[in-house]
Amino acid sequence: MSRTRLEGTTDLPVLMPAADRLAARAQAERHLGGPALRLSLLHGCALALLIAVWAGAVWAQDTVAGEVRPGVFAALWQWLPVLLGGFVFNVGISIMAMGIGTVTGTALGILQVSKIRPLRSSSWLVTQFFRNAPWLVLLFYCMFLMPFEFTVLGVTIPFPDWVKAVIGLALPVMANVSEIVRGAIQSIPSGQWEAARSLAFSRRQILFEIILPQCVKRMLPPWMNLYAILTMATVLASVVGVSEVMTLTQRALAAESRTDLLVPFYGFVMLLFFVYCYPIARYTQKLELRYAVK
Amino acid sequence: MPSNSETRATDTACIPDQPIVAIRDVQKSFGDIEVLKGISLDVMKGDVICIIGASGSGKSTLLRCINALVPIDKGSIKVEGLEVNDPKLDELALRKKVGMVFQQFNLFPHRTALQNIMMAPVQVLKQDREKVRERAYRLLKKVRLEEKAEAYPGELSGGQQQRVAIARSLAMNPDVMLFDEVTSALDPETVGEVLTTIRELAQEGMTCMLVTHEMGFAREIADHMYFTDKGVIVEHGPPTEFFSSPRDERTRAFLSQIL
Numbered sequence: 303m304s305r306t307r308l309e310g311t312t313d314l315p316v317l318m319p320a321a322d323r324l325a326a327r328a329q330a331e332r333h334l335g336g337p338a339l340r341l342s343l344l345h346g347c348a349l350a351l352l353i354a355v356w357a358g359a360v361w362a363q364d365t366v367a368g369e370v371r372p373g374v375f376a377a378l379w380q381w382l383p384v385l386l387g388g389f390v391f392n393v394g395i396s397i398m399a400m401g402i403g404t405v406t407g408t409a410l411g412i413l414q415v416s417k418i419r420p421l422r423s424s425s426w427l428v429t430q431f432f433r434n435a436p437w438l439v440l441l442f443y444c445m446f447l448m449p450f451e452f453t454v455l456g457v458t459i460p461f462p463d464w465v466k467a468v469i470g471l472a473l474p475v476m477a478n479v480s481e482i483v484r485g486a487i488q489s490i491p492s493g494q495w496e497a498a499r500s501l502a503f504s505r506r507q508i509l510f511e512i513i514l515p516q517c518v519k520r521m522l523p524p525w526m527n528l529y530a531i532l533t534m535a536t537v538l539a540s541v542v543g544v545s546e547v548m549t550l551t552q553r554a555l556a557a558e559s560r561t562d563l564l565v566p567f568y569g570f571v572m573l574l575f576f577v578y579c580y581p582i583a584r585y586t587q588k589l590e591l592r593y594a595v596k
Numbered sequence: 597m598p599s600n601s602e603t604r605a606t607d608t609a610c611i612p613d614q615p616i617v618a619i620r621d622v623q624k625s626f627g628d629i630e631v632l633k634g635i636s637l638d639v640m641k642g643d644v645i646c647i648i649g650a651s652g653s654g655k656s657t658l659l660r661c662i663n664a665l666v667p668i669d670k671g672s673i674k675v676e677g678l679e680v681n682d683p684k685l686d687e688l689a690l691r692k693k694v695g696m697v698f699q700q701f702n703l704f705p706h707r708t709a710l711q712n713i714m715m716a717p718v719q720v721l722k723q724d725r726e727k728v729r730e731r732a733y734r735l736l737k738k739v740r741l742e743e744k745a746e747a748y749p750g751e752l753s754g755g756q757q758q759r760v761a762i763a764r765s766l767a768m769n770p771d772v773m774l775f776d777e778v779t780s781a782l783d784p785e786t787v788g789e790v791l792t793t794i795r796e797l798a799q800e801g802m803t804c805m806l807v808t809h810e811m812g813f814a815r816e817i818a819d820h821m822y823f824t825d826k827g828v829i830v831e832h833g834p835p836t837e838f839f840s841s842p843r844d845e846r847t848r849a850f851l852s853q854i855l
Contacts, residue, residue, distance in 0.1 A: 497702035497761075500663055501716040501768060502691035511719060515706045 345584075349577070356573055360566040374566050381554045381567075388547035389574045391464075395546065396533040398468045403475025403532075404525070410476060411483025412514075417505065425480070432477035437470075438538050444470030445542045464546075467539040475532055482524045486517035523590040530579045530586070547571055615674075616641045616803050617662060617772055622671035624657060631657045633827035634671070639772070644804045646814040646835075649824035650850060655807040656699075658824075659774045662805070663694040676771060692721070695765030696774040699781050701757040703749035709736065709760045710745040713767045721768070728767070735763040739793050755786025759793050766797075773797065775806040811854055815839050823847045 360374045413425035432440065444466045452459045490513050498508040540548035551567050615638035624632040631654040639645055647655045660666040662673055664680050664687050673680040678690055703712050713732040717723045736742045739759035749757050758778055765773060775794065779787045791813050798804055798817055808814050814821065814835065821838040823831045823846075831844045842848045 491700075491702075493698060493700050493702040494704065496660075496665055497696075497698060497704075499665055499687075500691055500694070500696040500698075501764070502688045502720045503716065504688065504720075507719060511715070512704055516704075 352576070353573065356566070356569045359569060374563060377558060377560070377563055378566060378570060384550050384554060385547060385567075385570065385574075388545065388550035389571075389578075392536040392539075392546045393533065393578065395464065395468055395471065395536045395539060395544075396529070399471035399475055399536075400529050400532055402468065402472040404479050406472070407476040407479025408483050410480035411487070412509065414480060414484040415487050429477045429480040429484075432473045433481060435474065437474050437535055438541065440473050441467065441470035441538055441542055444473070463542065464539070464544045467536075467542065467544045470542075471532060471535065471539070475528065478528050479525065482521050482528070483517065486520045487513055489520060490516055519593050523586045523593065526582055526586040526589070530582045533579055533582075534575055547574070613640075615639055616643075616676055617805070618672075618674040619658075619662075620672045620674075622658070622661060622673060623669050624654075624661060624666065625669055631827055632661070632668070635824070635827070635829055636671075637822060637829065637832070639803060639805060641771075641803055642801045643819045644798045644806070644817055645820045645822060646806045646808055646818040647822045647824060648808065648811070648814060648850070653824045654827045655824055656776050659696070659776050659805060659807055662772075662774060663691050663696055665696075688720070692768060693771045694774060695768060695770035695772070697758070697761050697765055697776065697778050699777040701749070701754070701761045701781075703757050703761055703764070705749050708746050708748055709741065709752065712749070712760055713764045716764070717767050732763070732767060735766055736760075738766075738796075739763045740789075753786055754782045755789045758782065758786075758790045762790075762793055762797070772803045772805065775804065775808070777807050777809065779808070779810055809854070811839070811851075823850065825850070 360378075410425050410429055413421050414429065416422045416425070445463065448466050448469070449461060451461050487509075494512060494516070495508060498512045503512070536546060537548040539546050540552070543549070548571065551571055555563055555567055617639040619635060619637050622632050622635045623630070635654070635658060637645070647658065649655050657666055661668045662675065662680065664685065668681050671681065675690060675693055678693070679685065680690060703709075704715070707715065710729070710732055713735055714725070714728050717728045717731070718725050733742060733745065736745055739762060741756055741759055741763070744752060744756060744760070749760070752760065762773075762778075778794070779790055782790065787810070791810065794804065794806070795813075795817055806814070806818075816835075818835045821832060821835050822829050823838070823842075823844075825846050831838070831842060831847045838847075839851065842851055
């Protein structure tokens, strides 16, 4: 369809070679329902440069150190499975916290526009409380206020630290999602409500069939932004003793007890997060641009 | 006579000399601003009435009061015997009887033209999806947009969107249609197609209440004209009389400005 449009409006022969490619891309994006993430050569170069800088730092450390000990790369290679495993754990925590935070936050956000006043004001209060509390403090609260196990009907359910960390991180996410949802609902023009009401839709139907589906597009960019922030915040869990990538790095460094490993190891952790979060940020930007035009 | 009263109760619209919409001394304020200061008018079945007046004279508010989008402070509005100014009013039952078309179209942008028309009958009236689809296609044909069934509102011109909006309202089989300045937001070249659709509707006997600035159209289509100023009806009458020999000074001033 876009092919015909392209041919119809710009039949400049110069554009023709690109037309097929552009049409195919547009088709794929329509199929996906959003712009596809394209990391260009430029991004590859930038990433290579970053790794080169980091490797340079590693190499510098290596040459300063004597020849007796194994090289920094060798040490890193040895610890790589542990560190990567830790990072996967971070990603796991972030996904679970985001899941819980999104579900509860969406409910809270919808309650914030409820017609029932007590519901509206109490959900507003909860949202504001968790939105304006430092993440680390919330994490500490969850760590020390929750028991390490629950006993329900004689069955003891263990409650490990990482579960508490997930909950602790889900709380601020919930509050932020709540605000994103409320903002998106209120950004839908009032004409949509009027038209739906005039067609005898009930309030619930209007919200779930007409308003919220339109909100999804508006909520996606800030939601992904929040996810990137959350992922980076998962290292806070190291402060409360969860064995994620920061904790493991510290342990590795303690085991090696070599100061020349400090910069390369922490640099490696930074690199891991960058490689994971940067595409998300890029994609968010792209979505924002796409939906802003509308 | 019990059977007679029963038919009356179920089908009040069929009583010939009973207005389908009866508005009595309606008052409405937004804060300190009195928008409607005692408006009364009757609309009979099959009538087309046009309300004109300067902006801010309360015309749009009046229309919104009829389907309870805006609650009124005092007075009474009866739509087929259903009292709108009643705290126990079944708003949904009222809105099933009254269709409304807006200045800004207000189509649902995430649904296609066809889905826009189908949504309310399927979800509100719980009608069979396939039957609704058939009727939706017929309505699209009626507004001459059958080839745009799968188009999203963003892909349609203003005039096309407004015609889909009319079809969407008609899909609920309303007894009265309210048109709130439906051509004011349109490009001049698409005004005609929307007016044609409304004209056809009026000729089929649909009861219509229009708030409009299209004087030529009002003159041609209306059975009865109303001129409102500062929340009251200043003058009303059949269009020929109304336009050729307006009695009130304010009507004369307004018409001379516009015509």
